[in-house]
Amino acid sequence: MTGKREDYITWDEYFMGVAVLSGKRSKDPSTQVGACIVSQDNKILSMGYNGFPLGCSDDEFPWGRENEAEDPYNVKYFYSTHSELNAILNYRGGSLEGSKLYVTLFPCNECAKAIIQSGIKTIVYGSDKYAGTPAVNASKRMLNAAGVRYYQYQPSGRKIEIEV
Numbered sequence: 782m783t784g785k786r787e788d789y790i791t792w793d794e795y796f797m798g799v800a801v802l803s804g805k806r807s808k809d810p811s812t813q814v815g816a817c818i819v820s821q822d823n824k825i826l827s828m829g830y831n832g833f834p835l836g837c838s839d840d841e842f843p844w845g846r847e848n849e850a851e852d853p854y855n856v857k858y859f860y861s862t863h864s865e866l867n868a869i870l871n872y873r874g875g876s877l878e879g880s881k882l883y884v885t886l887f888p889c890n891e892c893a894k895a896i897i898q899s900g901i902k903t904i905v906y907g908s909d910k911y912a913g914t915p916a917v918n919a920s921k922r923m924l925n926a927a928g929v930r931y932y933q934y935q936p937s938g939r940k941i942e943i944e945v
């Protein structure tokens with residue numbers, strides 16, 4: 782017996798927790814997504830959340846999603862950068878080869894391309910609320926073909942509270 786504390790959080794709880802916390806920075810009123818990229822030896826390399834690119838003000842660009850077919854110019858989809866892409870682009874350290882991505886929502890087809898090309902080899906995702914849509918089907922098709930492993934985060938049931 783060393784007296785070691787035993788109720789410390791697991792690596793998965795830690796990194797998914799960081800992804801969830803990152804998503805709390807999102808200004809999207811309907812879906813907040815967070816991502817955390819981790820090296821093979823469990824070091825955090827980068828983080829991201831869905832938001833507009835630098836210089837594109839949250840107070841000037843539209844956050845709504847209504848009337849996309851009639852007026853896509855005034856809807857968020859042309860402008861929001863996905864959390865996974867932001868996490869990849871936020872990394873300034875070199876290569877992401879062999880790394881692992883924790884993300885609160887299953888990546889879309891566009892993010893799948895960036896994930897594959899950046900060398901990320903494993904995805905741990907939270908929600909799969911858009912499962913079965915063409916974008917997610919296409920994403921899974923590419924990830925399967927490229928040999929990127931993915932599995933859903935299994936909640937421990939433990940509530941992690943953060944007080945600052």
Ligand SMILES: O=c1[nH]c(=O)n([C@H]2C[C@H](O)[C@@H](COP(=O)(O)O)O2)cc1CO
Nearest residue numbers: 809811812814831861863864887888889
């Ligand atoms: O993988 C993703 N990553 C990601 O960051 N997003 C972002 C883009 C949008 O801001 C929001 C999706 O909005 P909505 O659920 O209202 O369609 O989530 C959406 C996806 C789609 O799977």
Ligand SMILES: [Zn+2]
Nearest residue numbers: 863888889892
């Ligand atoms: Zn995406």
